[in-house]
Each structure stands twice: as structure tokens, then as C-alpha cells.
Amino acid sequence: MIPDLTSxxxxxxxxxxxxxxxxFSAPNAEKxxxxxxxxxxxxxxxxxxxSSFVNDLGTTIKILSNSxxxxxxxxxxxxxxxxxxxxxxxxxxxxxDFYRSTTTERRKKLDQLLPHGAxxxxxxxxxxxxxxxxxxxxxxxxxxxxxFKSPRVLTQSPIECDRETKDAIRRHFGLKLPKSFVAFSxxxxxxxGIRFFIDGKxxxxxxxxxxxxxxxxxxxx
Amino acid sequence: xxxxxxLGIDWHSIIVYVVNFGLLAVILAYFFTGPVLKMLDERRxxxxxxLAQAEKIKNEFLxxxxxxxxxxxxxxADMESQMSDLQKEMEIRRKEQEESLELKKTRMIEEVxxxxxxxxxGILKSAEKQTIELIEKVVLHVVSNNIPQDVVxxxxxxxxxxxKS
Numbered sequence: 001m002i003p004d005l006t007s008x009x010x011x012x013x014x015x016x017x018x019x020x021x022x023x024f025s026a027p028n029a030e031k032x033x034x035x036x037x038x039x040x041x042x043x044x045x046x047x048x049x050x051s052s053f054v055n056d057l058g059t060t061i062k063i064l065s066n067s068x069x070x071x072x073x074x075x076x077x078x079x080x081x082x083x084x085x086x087x088x089x090x091x092x093x094x095x096x097d098f099y100r101s102t103t104t105e106r107r108k109k110l111d112q113l114l115p116h117g118a119x120x121x122x123x124x125x126x127x128x129x130x131x132x133x134x135x136x137x138x139x140x141x142x143x144x145x146x147x148f149k150s151p152r153v154l155t156q157s158p159i160e161c162d163r164e165t166k167d168a169i170r171r172h173f174g175l176k177l178p179k180s181f182v183a184f185s186x187x188x189x190x191x192x193g194i195r196f197f198i199d200g201k202x203x204x205x206x207x208x209x210x211x212x213x214x215x216x217x218x219x220x221x
Numbered sequence: 222x223x224x225x226x227x228l229g230i231d232w233h234s235i236i237v238y239v240v241n242f243g244l245l246a247v248i249l250a251y252f253f254t255g256p257v258l259k260m261l262d263e264r265r266x267x268x269x270x271x272l273a274q275a276e277k278i279k280n281e282f283l284x285x286x287x288x289x290x291x292x293x294x295x296x297x298a299d300m301e302s303q304m305s306d307l308q309k310e311m312e313i314r315r316k317e318q319e320e321s322l323e324l325k326k327t328r329m330i331e332e333v334x335x336x337x338x339x340x341x342x343g344i345l346k347s348a349e350k351q352t353i354e355l356i357e358k359v360v361l362h363v364v365s366n367n368i369p370q371d372v373v374x375x376x377x378x379x380x381x382x383x384x385k386s
Binding site (some may be wrong): 157158159162164168169172191192193194196197203205206207210211213215217218221 | 346349350354356357360361362364368369370372373374376377378379380381385386
């Protein structure tokens with residue numbers, strides 16, 4: 001997924017730069033955002049110089065070809081930040097109804113959520129419509145681990161968390177563990193409450209754990 | 222001399238009287254005085270002997286009495302000493318017995334306390350176990366029946382608030 005998205009992104013950037021030849025001397029982030037579809041990537045581009053961008057582009061292509069250390073590329077880093085800060089807001093809007101709907105309905109929804117942009121956004125829409133939540137999350141988490149050595153954060157709940165709770169959780173971990181992508185999953189076994197897996201450590205506030213605690217207490221007494 | 226004659230005093234009578242008296246004195250001296258004196262001596266001697274004997278007896282008696290008194294005093298002292306020792310020993314034994322009783326009493330009280338504590342612990346444990354079993358039953362009953370989605374949703378929000386804080 002990541003190499004395809006990166007290729008699409010590079011394609012969009014080059015296409016944009018062909019149109020806006022004076023971009024690096026007079027950067028216009030809004031125009032870049034309209035083309036690419038991401039504020040963060042557009043902002044990153046507006047801060048680059050022509051030479052640094054070209055060097056970075058070369059590095060990025062080399063990394064993608066050889067699957068080398070991702071952290072050497074600023075473009076890939078900006079893509080990582082895009083996933084953490086921008087994409088997560090869209091991703092959280094994709095509820096279970098979205099994944100139960102048909103491909104056509106999914107595309108309609110995605111056109112509403114990701115309206116502008118060209119190749120990059122199209123590729124993103126494609127992957128969202130194709131992949132499951134877990135697959136997409138896994139791709140992003142692995143990418144971020146390679147880029148920033150980000151910890152894995154998984155949130156389990158007995159039913160799907162509402163948007164506000166998801167936002168609050170993402171904001172919290174955005175401050176506590178920057179550059180981490182919180183994955184949400186449903187586990188009916190929890191019955192109630194919530195459970196977190198943070199880089200291998202478990203914080204269990206579920207009702208199931210309380211019932212287990214009562215069992216253990218009964219065994220001890 | 223006429224005076225003496227008027228008084229009736231006759232020198233021939235006087236001489237006769239004196240001779241008579243002298244003769245009497247000699248006879249008495251010879252026949253009575255000696256035996257009487259001897260008797261008196263013997264009597265004196267007897268009396269003296271008796272007195273000496275009595276004195277001796279008295280001294281012996283006194284000596285005996287003194288010995289007896291000393292013996293008595295010694296015995297009394299002995300007895301007193303023994304009584305005192307006996308009393309001391311009784312006192313010691315009394316104290317020992319009191320201490321022993323006190324110790325027994327303390328041990329018994331401790332035993333009773335530990336038994337009571339043990340019983341209390343057993344009762345508490347049993348009550349705790351029953352309470353936990355009841356809680357488990359109630360919780361399982363609640364979760365095995367359909368829990369309203371609102372309740373589950375609120376539980377997620379509450380758990381998140383708890384974690385955040």
C-alpha cells in the first residue's frame with residue numbers, strides 16, 4: 001500500500017510542479033493542498049527548496065526500490081504525519097456500516113470524505129474501499145514504526161466507539177505518544193469498558209477483566 | 222549490916238545459897254550442860270548439814286532450772302527459727318503458685334482469644350466467600366442477559382474517563 005501511495009503522491013507533486021514552476025520561489029501551500037489533497041504534505045512541500053526536494057525525491061525513490069530505512073526521506077515522513085494527523089480523522093468516520101456496504105456505496109461515501117486531489121487521493125480511496133479496517137491499520141502502523149519507531153496502540157471496546165470518544169483517544173495519545181496511529185477494534189468479549197494495548201503493555205478497564213478478578217478473588221478466599 | 226538484916230538478907234543463907242548454887246551449877250554442868258551442848262552441837266550440825274544440803278539442792282535445782290531455761294530458750298529459738306523458715310517457704314511457695322496460676326490464666330486467656338480470633342476469621346472468610354459468590358452470580362446474570370447498548374456505550378465512555386484521569 002505505502003509504495004503505491006507514495007508513487008501516486010510523487011506523481012501528483014511532479015504534475016503540480018510542472019504547472020507551478022515558480023512554486024519553490026513563491027510557495028503557495030493552498031494550491032498545493034488543492035492538488036494533492038493534504039494540508040500537511042502541502043505544508044511540507046512549501047517549506048522545501050528546489051534542491052532539497054530533488055534530493056529528497058531521489059532518496060525516497062531509492063528507499064522504495066530497495067525497501068531501505070524509511071526515516072531517510074522527508075517526503076515519507078510527511079506522509080507518516082499525514083496518516084497520524086489528517087487521515088485518522090477521515091478513517092474514524094468509516095464505521096461498521098461503511099464496511100458492510102457495497103463497493104459502489106463505499107466509493108460514494110469516500111468521494112464525500114476525500115473530495116479533492118488527483119492520483120494520491122484516488123489511490124487512497126482505492127485502498128480504503130479494498131482493504132479492511134485491520135489491514136489498513138496494520139499497513140499504517142508498520143509504516144509508522146519503520147519511520148518514527150512509533151509504538152503500537154490498540155484500543156479494544158465491546159461496541160464501536162463513537163466519533164467523539166475516538167477523537168478524544170487519538171488526541172490523548174497524540175500528546176502522550178506522538179506519531180502513533182491508534183487502532184480501534186471491537187471485542188464483544190469485553191462486555192463493557194475499554195482495553196488498551198500500548199506497545200505490548202495492557203491497560204484493561206473492561207468489565208470482563210473485573211469478572212475475572214472476581215473469579216480470582218473467589219479462588220484466593 | 223543491920224540494913225541487910227532488916228532486908229532479910231542473911232550472910233549464912235547467902236553463903237549457903239551460893240554454895241548451893243555452885244553445887245547445882247557443877248552438877249548441871251557435868252550432867253546436863255555437856256549432853257545438852259553436845260546435843261545442841263549435833264543439832265546445829267544437823268541443821269547446818271541440812272541447810273548446806275538444802276543449799277546444795279537449791280543450787281542444783283537452780284542449775285537445773287537454768288539449764289532447763291536455756292534448753293527451753295534454745296528450743297524456743299529453734300522453733301521460732303523453724304517457724305520463720307517455714308513461713309518464708311510457705312510465702313515462696315504461695316508466690317510460686319500464684320505466678321503459676323497467673324501464667325496458666327494468661328495462657329488460657331490467650332488460647333481462648335486465639336480460638337475466638339480463628340473462629341472470627343473463619344466466619345469472615347466464609348462471609349467473604351459467600352459475598353464474592355453472590356457478586357459473581359449477580360454479575361454473570363447481568364452480563365449473560367442482554368445488556369442495553371446504551372449501558373455498554375456509557376461503560377466505554379466511563380472507562381475512558383477513568384483511564385484519562
